[in-house]
Amino acid sequence: MATTADYGLGEFTFPRGWFMIARAEDAVSAPKALRMFGRDLVLYRGESGRAALLDAYCPHMGAHLAAEQSSGAGARRIEGDSIRCPYHAWRFGPDGICNNVPYFDGPLPPAARVRAFPVEERFGCLFAWHDPEQMEPDYPVPDLPEWEDAAWVRCIYDDLGQIPVHPQEIIDNLVDARHFGPVHGQRLAYFNSRFEGVTGRQLSGGGHETMTSEGGVLDVDAYYTGPGILIARFSGETDAVQIVLHTPVEDGVTHVWHGIITRGRQVPPSAEDVELHRQYQQLGLSAFSQDFEIWRTKAPALQILRLPTDGPFHRNRAWYRQFYNPRAQAAGHQGRANGDHATKGLDQAPTAAAAE
Ligand code: FES
Ligand SMILES: [Fe+2]
Known part of the structure; x- marks a missing residue:
């Protein structure tokens, strides 16, 4: 198991960013112990419905x-939020x-506090902002308008649990x-990589065993917003969005979730649409899991023996480094990654080619 230091990512062991901490339905009023970012944490949902970490x-x-x-005595653990x-x-x-000690009326010392993490509930996920510098978020959780669209079939995320793999892989x-x-x-x-600030994008198209018919092309726009949230939009014969979320647990251990939502053929989606969605989620x-199996068993790629016709791993790693270093240095790391990058030997994405 390799660590952040082994990859030479930067001065922070755990990256800055929005990370999934639980599925929305996993947060209930009973406080729940979580372990993430190398810390022991508590997650609970307040009476207003707000989740807190x-x-x-x-x-x-x-x-x-x-x-x-x-004892069960005084079991009321959640009061308001x-x-x-x-x-x-x-x-x-x-x-x-x-904000209250039952047996003390005086002002409380400033040390009477625990670290709190900003939490946002979006598209069925609870995201927490982790920042080694403990500053406010500098980018928002990405939008997923399809989740709110009555034509789409939502998912329950697959919780794939933890793998002993650094998120770099x-x-x-x-x-x-x-x-x-x-x-x-x-x-x-075609295949293209595009980096811009906190966003890292892959534009690809190709045949797909199950999602396209003979000769059909499935266009995929897959992008990270920050280091932990990947949204991949598939368009072609079927519209689908795949969501992959990963969160560092310990240095070199990662928790992964996965989900797919699909556009139904009817509004609201028919039973057939729901069945089709179930098949897609399984397919996704x-x-x-094919990637997962490789990651689970591989040695860490501390140095990539990169050939000129490989993808731009060096740009991608430069992009990823921004999250492991002080925010003041982010622009420098982004500058080493920003732009459209073709992969030698592969055609460029139509939009990237048009931009030239
Ligand atoms: S109130 Fe005493 S340990 Fe928490
Ligand atoms: Fe893959």
């Missing part, structure tokens, strides 16, 4: 905020600040033009 350990005497109270510690019942708001996939044939049995008609999962 806090560091797990109470600053009073260190109890885990998600620990159970076996605040959570009470199970040990002496100090109460913390979603901002992490202690998953990120490399974005520009890996040459794995499509061997891993997915896919023939590429099995395609993704």
Whole structure:
């Protein structure tokens, strides 16, 4: 298992960005222990419906905020959008600040707080902003308007659990033009990589065993917004969006989720549309599992023996480095990645070629 330092990514062990922490339905009023970004955390949903993510350990005497109270006495742990510690019942708001101690009226010391992470609930996911510099988010969670569109069939995300692989290996996939044939049995008609700020994009087209008929082309626009959220739009004979989310758990261990949504042929989608969606999600999962299997068993690619006809791994890694270094240096890393990059030996995406 290789670490952030092994890849030479930068000074932070865990990257800055929006990361999935749980599926929306996983957050309930009972506090839940999570482990992510090398930290013990507590996730809960307040009475308003707002989800909150806090560091797990109470600053009073260190109890885990998600620990159970076996007596059941005073079991009301969530009050409004605040959570009470199970040990002496100090109460913390979603901002992490202690706002009540049942046996003390005076002003509380400033240290009576835990670290709180900004949380957003979008397209069936709970995302938290992780920032080693503890600053406010500098980009938003991407939009997925299809999720709100009555013509589309939503998904329940597949929780693929943790793999002992550094997220760098998953990120490399974005520009890996040459794995499509061997891993997915896919023939590429064109391939392009495009980086712009916090966005890393792959534009590809090709035949697909199941999603196109003979000679048909499936166009794919797959893009990362920050280091943890990949949205891939498929257009052709079927419109679908694949969502792949990955979050560092420990240094070198990654949690992965996957989902697909599809446009139904009827509004609202018919039973047939729902069945078709179920097949797509399975199909997407099995395609993704082909990558997963390689990642699970491979040695870390600390240095890529890159050939001129490989994809632009070096640009992609430069792009990824921005998230492991102070925000003040982000523009420098982006500058080494920004732009449209063709892969020698492969045609360019029609839009990229037109831009030239
Ligand atoms: S340890 Fe949390 S209130 Fe005492
Ligand atoms: Fe792949």
